[in-house]
Amino acid sequence: MNDAGPSSSHPRCDQIAVIGAGAWGTALAAAAARAGRNVRLYARRRQTADEINTTRRNDAYLGPLALPDEITAVTAMDDAVRGADAVLLVVPSSAIRETARDLENCVPRNVPVVICAKGVEPGSGLLLCDVVAEEMPDQTIAVLSGPTFADEVAADMPTSVCIASSPVPGEPVGEGTAAQLALALSAGSFRAYVSDDPVGVExxxxxxxxxxxxxxxxxxxxxxxxxxxxxxxxxxxxxxxxxxxxxxxxxxxxxxxxxxxxxxxxxxxxxxxxxxxxxxxxxxxxxxxxxxxxxxxxxxxxxxxxxxxxxxxxxxxxxxxxxxxxxxxxxxxxxxxxxxxxxxxxxxxxxxxxxxxxxxxxxxxxxxxxxxx
The missing domain is CATH 1.10.1040.10 (N-(1-d-carboxylethyl)-l-norvaline Dehydrogenase; domain 2)
Structure with a gap:
């Protein structure tokens, strides 16, 4: 087995933005924080953001589970994505297009947007990666999916996911977007596998x-x-x-x-x-x-x-x-x-x-x- 390993020539994912402070978004924010990342979590409601920042909890979605200190909740999307090395898009599938449209002007093209919702857009029949591609042209896009219940991820219970992105011709396997995201998020009980088949994953x-x-x-x-x-x-x-x-x-x-x-x-x-x-x-x-x-x-x-x-x-x-x-x-x-x-x-x-x-x-x-x- 070849060990591709992280490359010093590839930008590290130290700052993670998570868009969506529901159960799954908060759980992924916790996993990223436990992996040593600094996390800004976008919440639509001020009450949710204040609760996370002051009590380290998101009672409405995850009950009394304690959240890592490395999570900072914000209520402005611009604040969440500013300086981010990766953006996790964790909203219901019905809100993916509108949210991608809101992000289009504030996320640099080389910063990967990771779709963490699941579905096919009604009417258009587009997969969610294609929906984001329409609203954010030339954006680097990845997909995160797998057998996950949010409360177990938030509680640091053993979980495996798959992260997929389309391969770039000539790019070493260890420097691909999916591989770098897997390296950034895998720690403790959270383990990410890598795929170059976003269609199959979606x-x-x-x-x-x-x-x-x-x-x-x-x-x-x-x-x-x-x-x-x-x-x-x-x-x-x-x-x-x-x-x-x-x-x-x-x-x-x-x-x-x-x-x-x-x-x-x-x-x-x-x-x-x-x-x-x-x-x-x-x-x-x-x-x-x-x-x-x-x-x-x-x-x-x-x-x-x-x-x-x-x-x-x-x-x-x-x-x-x-x-x-x-x-x-x-x-x-x-x-x-x-x-x-x-x-x-x-x-x-x-x-x-x-x-x-x-x-x-x-x-x-x-x-x-x-x-x-």
């Missing part, structure tokens, strides 16, 4: 929330572990199909940002997407989920944007389409899952594009609906 992050809703619906409707395992496995196949169609690599989807994040999100009720699906499966309406509280469930938005993108490329994503039908088109859960199980049989590998008529599709549908009923 697709995994965008689709895992949709598959988690499917798993939640299944469990909430009374189905057991076999169906959950099938949904996770075939969901991974749908991820791989879309990622490779867009130029990503299957091996990336099999890594932390794909399989790793999918496994976490589909197996733990800490996941808002899984909990949302559980409520739908148990008969709660979309509007009544979480007691009617305005909880952001990224998979709801991405069920549409991901399937729109797949349709544009002539791809069929049955699980994601089922989630879209249930969540957005008010489709009956039993009928929709029954249709999913009654699809034509096919090769598990994408190497063969052949299907076989289901020998008893009606029985498959009837059994699913009987089990729910």
């Amino acid at each position: 697709i995994g992050g965008a689709m895992k929330n949709v598959i988690a809703i499917a798993c939640g619906i299944s469990r909430g409707a009374g189905f057991r572990s076999n169906m959950t395992a099938a949904l996770i496995t075939r969901g991974l196949a749908e991820m791989t199909m879309l990622a490779t169609a867009l130029g990503g690599r299957a091996e990336t989807v099999a890594g932390l940002s794909g399989l790793g994040d999918l496994t976490l999100t589909c197996s733990s009720e800490q996941s808002r997407n899984l909990r949302f699906g559980l409520q739908l499966g148990a008969g709660t309406s979309r509007q009544e989920a979480f007691g009617g509280a305005p909880v952001i469930v990224e998979g709801v938005r991405n069920a549409v944007s991901v399937t729109d993108l797949a349709r544009k490329h002539g791809l069929s994503l049955p699980i994601c389409e089922a989630v879209r039908a249930i969540v957005h088109d008010h489709a009956d859960i039993g009928t929709t899952l029954g249709d999913l199980w009654a699809q034509p049989l096919e090769f598990e590998s994408n190497a063969h594009d052949t299907t076989f008529r289901h020998p008893d599709a009606n029985m498959a549908r009837e059994r699913i609906e009987e089990l729910i009923g």
Whole structure:
């Protein structure tokens, strides 16, 4: 194994700006601080910034967890990014374009902007790295993703992520943007792996929330572990199909940002997407989920944007389409899952594009609906 090591010719990432003081932004700020970086954390609300600076806590998002002293919270975006060696963009996917537009005039082109949200933009069908590229032309862009719950990162529990950036021809591997960011953020329990496939990393992050809703619906409707395992496995196949169609690599989807994040999100009720699906499966309406509280469930938005993108490329994503039908088109859960199980049989590998008529599709549908009923 070759040890690329940090290069003295490449600028170090000593000053990190984190845009977004929610749970994930604050957790990443804590990880960066524990890695020895000086961190300025942008918060929209003055109350949040004052609480972080005076009590070393962000109670609304992370409860009583103590935050490192190296974090300084600010309420002006200009102050956050001034002198920064890297900018972590940690806002909901729906706010990425607007936030990138706000940053366009205050972040130098050679300072990497690291997208730490997950999704596909509705309407345009753009991955978030492409959204930022439109608003910040010629900007250095990277993507950070992986199986992470913010409270565990903030509590310094063992966590691995993947950081991806597009390779620059002729640039030594150890001097690439992703490698330098991994070196800057890895310390203690936080470990970053490096990738040169931002497309594959983004697709995994965008689709895992949709598959988690499917798993939640299944469990909430009374189905057991076999169906959950099938949904996770075939969901991974749908991820791989879309990622490779867009130029990503299957091996990336099999890594932390794909399989790793999918496994976490589909197996733990800490996941808002899984909990949302559980409520739908148990008969709660979309509007009544979480007691009617305005909880952001990224998979709801991405069920549409991901399937729109797949349709544009002539791809069929049955699980994601089922989630879209249930969540957005008010489709009956039993009928929709029954249709999913009654699809034509096919090769598990994408190497063969052949299907076989289901020998008893009606029985498959009837059994699913009987089990729910």
